[in-house]
Amino acid sequence: MWTKEIMMILLEGVGNTLYMTLVSTFFGYLLGLPMGITLAVTDKNGIRPNRIIYKILDVTANIVRSIPFLILLILIMPLTLLIVGKTYGPSATIVSLTFAAAPFIARMVESSINEVDKGVIEAAQSMGAGTFTIIWRVMLVEARTSILVGATIAIGTILGYSAMAGVIGGGGLGDIAIRYGYYRYQTDIMFATVILLVVLVQVFQTIGMKLSGRLDKRKR
Numbered sequence: 001m002w003t004k005e006i007m008m009i010l011l012e013g014v015g016n017t018l019y020m021t022l023v024s025t026f027f028g029y030l031l032g033l034p035m036g037i038t039l040a041v042t043d044k045n046g047i048r049p050n051r052i053i054y055k056i057l058d059v060t061a062n063i064v065r066s067i068p069f070l071i072l073l074i075l076i077m078p079l080t081l082l083i084v085g086k087t088y089g090p091s092a093t094i095v096s097l098t099f100a101a102a103p104f105i106a107r108m109v110e111s112s113i114n115e116v117d118k119g120v121i122e123a124a125q126s127m128g129a130g131t132f133t134i135i136w137r138v139m140l141v142e143a144r145t146s147i148l149v150g151a152t153i154a155i156g157t158i159l160g161y162s163a164m165a166g167v168i169g170g171g172g173l174g175d176i177a178i179r180y181g182y183y184r185y186q187t188d189i190m191f192a193t194v195i196l197l198v199v200l201v202q203v204f205q206t207i208g209m210k211l212s213g214r215l216d217k218r219k220r
Contacts, residue, residue, distance in 0.1 A: 006189065009176060009180075010173075010176065010189075010192060010193070010196065013171075013172055013173040013175070013176045013193065013196075014173065014196055014200070016090045016171045016172040016173075016175075017159065017162055017163075017172035017173045017174075017197070017200065018200070019090055020090045020093050020094055020097060020158075020162045020165075020170075020171070020172055021097075021155060021158050021159045021162055021200075022155075023094050024093075024094050024097035024098050024101055024158050024162070025101065025151070025154060025155050025158055027094070027098040027102075028097070028098050028101030028102050028104075028105050028154065028158065029105055029151070029154075031098065031102035031105075031106075032101065032102040032103065032104070032105030032106040032109060033105065033106075033109055035057055035061070035102065035103070035105075035106035035109075036105065036106035036107065036108065036109025036110040036112075036113065037109060037110075037113065037135060037139070037140075038053065038054075038057060039054060039057050039058065039061075039106060039107075039109075039110040040109070040110045040113035040114055040139070041131070041135065042054040042057075043110075043114075045114075047121065047125070047131060047134060048131055057106070060103065061103035061106055061107060062103075064099065064100070064102070064103045065103045065104060065107070069096070069100050069161045069164055069165075070164055070167060070168075072096060072099065072100055073093075073096045073164075073165060073168060073170075074168070076095065076096055076099060079095065080092050080095040080096060083095055087168075088168065088169040088170065088171075089169070089170070089171050090170065090171035090172060092170070093162060093165040093170035093171060093172075096161075096165065097158055097161055097162060097165070100158075100161055101154060101157070101158050101161070104154065104157065105150070105154050108147075108150035108153065108154065109143075109147060109150065111146075111150075112143040112146035112147045112150055113139050113140075113143050115143065115146055116138070116139055116142040116143050117142065120138060120142060121134060121138055121139070124137075124138045144215055145212050145215045145216045148208060148211055148212040148215060149208065149209070149212045151208060152204060152205055152207075152208025152209065152212070155204045155208070156201045156204060156205065159197065159200060159201055159204070160197075162174060163177070163193075163197060166178045166179075173193040173196055173197055174193070176189065176193050177189070177190045177193040177194070181193065
C-alpha cells in the first residue's frame with residue numbers, strides 16, 4: 001500500500017498545501033491588513049471616525065465571512081477562471097482562499113489595533129503626529145504581537161480551508177484525502193493526510209507563538 005508512488009503523492013500534497021496556504025495568507029494580508037486598519041481608524045472611537053466608510057467595510061466583511069467556504073469557492077469560479085484561466089488546482093484555489101481569508105484577517109487586525117492603549121495614541125496626537133504616523137509608528141508597532149498571533153490563527157484557518165477545496169479538485173492534502181481516502185476507501189491514506197495537516201498546523205502554531213513571544217515587550 002505504501003509504495004514510492006504514494007509517498008511521492010503525499011509529498012506533493014504537502015508542497016501544494018504549503019503553497020496554497022502561504023501564498024493565500026500573503027494576499028489575504030495584502031487585502032485584509034489595510035481593510036482592518038481602515039475599520040479601526042474609521043470606527044466611532046477611532047482616530048478618524050467615518051460612519052459611511054466603516055459601515056461599507058463592516059457590511060462587506062460580515063457578508064463574505066457569513067458565506068461557507070465551499071459555497072464561496074463555487075460562487076467566485078467565474079472570477080477564478082478569469083484570473084487563473086482554470087477553476088481547479090492549487091493556483092485556482094488561492095483566489096478563493098484569498099477572498100475568504102481577507103475579511104477574517106481584517107477583523108483580527110481591527111481587534112488587535114483596538115487593543116492598543118488609547119493613552120499612547122493620545123500622547124502621539126498631542127505631540128502633533130499625523131494620521132499615517134500614528135498608524136505606522138504607534139498602532140501597528142503596539143499591536144504587532146497581537147497581529148502576529150492573529151496571523152498564526154489565520155494560517156491555521158486557511159490551511160483548513162485549503163483541505164476543503166479538495167472536494168472540487170483544489171489540490172493538496174485535502175484533494176488526496178478525497179480521492180484516495182473517500183472514493184477509493186483507502187483509509188490509511190486519509191489518516192496520513194489528517195496527521196500531516198495536524199503536524200503542519202502545529203509547526204505554524206509553534207513558530208508563530210515563539211515569534212510573538214520575542215516581539216512582546218511586556219515579557220522583556
